[in-house]
Amino acid sequence: MILEEAVLSVREGDATAFEAAMVKAAPVIAGAAGYLSHELQRCVETPGRYLLLVRWETLEAHTVGFRQSAAFAEWRAIVGPFFAVPPVVEHYETALEWPVL
């Protein structure tokens, strides 16, 4: 499992419309091969700051499969206009999960 983290910055006043766009765009990313789940987290301390956390089966499912697909263009067309700056994206692999199931 690979965790994609994207730090998103949305212009002041656009938060409600951005969150609605993310709901509309959710099925687009959720249909990608190797997609597992995602969540959008709204920062308590900094208005307009969000974390997008997407779980993928593999790194390539995101970086190759999704990013080179027509679905990615569709996704960015829906949510991209709200980004105040380009998203900062990094990938992570799990070192520890607690409680251990």
Next chain:
Amino acid sequence: MILEEAVLSVREGDATAFEAAMVKAAPVIAGAAGYLSHELQRCVETPGRYLLLVRWETLEAHTVGFRQSAAFAEWRAIVGPFFAVPPVVEHYETALEWPVL
């Protein structure tokens, strides 16, 4: 539910010992009132970079309850020596989870 995100930076060569320390420290944070779960994520692109994601029932369970407890001092004594720079901590509330269960 509140998501705490801490961006952690660990010195080169300390990664294995740091991850072992996080396993040792896990029960210390897991015993805190209002703690739900946590995960440590290792960055694919940047060696020594980690995300610590902790889920709490409320903001205060972390910022007041845990941080002012003896358990926090114990936690920091175990994992703190590995931090190359002070952790950057922010809190988030869920705007979207997908798939919708």
